Amino acid sequence: MKMSEKMSLDKIIAKINKKFGEGSICRADDFPKISRIRSGSILLDMALGGGVPVGRIGELFGEESAGKTWTALLIAKQFTDAGIKTVFLDAEGGLDISLLNTFNIKKDMFEIVRAESGEDYLEIALQLLESSEPALIIVDSIPAIVPMYEVEEDFSKIKVSGNSGLMSKFMRLLANSLNSQSKNPAEGFVGSTIILINQLRDKIGVMYGDPYGTPGGRAVKHFSTWRASVRRSEWLHENEDKKKNRVGQRITAKVVKNKTFPPYRDATYTIKFPPESSLVDEVDEIVVACTSLGILEMKGSWIWYGEEKIGHGMTNSIEEIRKKPELIEELREKVYLRIY
CATH class of the missing domain: 3.40.50.300 (P-loop containing nucleotide triphosphate hydrolases)
Structure with a gap:
């Protein structure tokens, strides 16, 4: 192939994908x-x-x-x-x-x-x-x-x-x-x-x-x-x-x-x-995860969620949160937003 006949890299990639299958070479933003x-x-x-x-x-x-x-x-x-x-x-x-x-x-x-x-x-x-x-x-x-x-x-x-x-x-x-x-x-x-x-x-x-x-x-x-x-x-x-x-x-x-x-x-x-x-026990794990991530905060012997006082001590707080399905879902989603 002469120098003037050389293809661009994009054309070569398209040729390779045609030969070896679409996706053989993939841009990082498409990966x-x-x-x-x-x-x-x-x-x-x-x-x-x-x-x-x-x-x-x-x-x-x-x-x-x-x-x-x-x-x-x-x-x-x-x-x-x-x-x-x-x-x-x-x-x-x-x-x-x-x-x-x-x-x-x-x-x-x-x-x-x-x-x-x-x-x-x-x-x-x-x-x-x-x-x-x-x-x-x-x-x-x-x-x-x-x-x-x-x-x-x-x-x-x-x-x-x-x-x-x-x-x-x-x-x-x-x-x-x-x-x-x-x-x-x-x-x-x-x-x-x-x-x-x-x-x-x-x-x-x-x-x-x-x-x-x-x-x-x-x-x-x-x-x-x-x-x-x-x-x-x-x-x-x-x-x-x-x-x-x-x-x-x-x-x-x-x-x-x-x-x-x-x-x-x-x-x-x-x-x-x-x-x-x-x-x-998902609720138990949610409380442990939220405490370690700072979503729930321990102040003295009390656990707080923002301005809301949840309970006295870990065990009582777990049982209080267990009664609130909407709060469980909210805390769960906050954990996964932090770790993804």
Whole structure:
């Protein structure tokens, strides 16, 4: 091509988009903003930056019984309520269907996958991304993604890197599929969302620093948009004085990575076991959030909202606000306006 025949950059971009698909190159002012769906906990939303980023990969990791799956189901409740189906890859085989009732999740919006091998689970996940409808895909859990050769071979031939190698390839293909899915989104379509549940492993020989690591290799960490360490802060008891009959747990999530919001934000939220409501106490969270953001102000032992005296102490103020649905809605919206 002669110098005089060279095209402008805009024409080249138009040519590229025609060849590779509209949206392959997109101006920054046309690039879609990050869409979020609330997690079910206002405090967790504050830590994440306003809710769970849609069309992105997230990871929840922690020790056993820390609240990872419960947190994932809390998020699933919000997605299904928003009309987005959840597909739960139950590689651990530990999902209790009664939990769907506990979280009041619509069963016709919740699909459960059971497969024979890790390759099957991951292939199913990738095929789901070919849909024209967005979905929430939960993988429970990364260590349970077992390569077929491990299933078929005896213990003497097991390779330590089997799971990591499989996850490394999966994460590359997953990122590619999500990019393709959201390259030129139709109106109202922003792509599927992935939540990976992971466990902790002891680092052998580590004397200093964090003694724990997570399975799946470094690819999981690199490709995840956000990662949250989940731990149980304390048990809740029916009788706190005698510490009898556990009725729930207080969960602390620390967002250790976030490409959409400043990281290292903590959230402590409460989930109660059946027959109690398993969902978080929203009014309690609203008061905590509003106090930390300065929307509600503590003056002495009283809590004020502007010129209005709400109540004496945190507990009384929570109960007073609970009686006022319009105030609850007003405070909720003010919280999200601050954190978006």
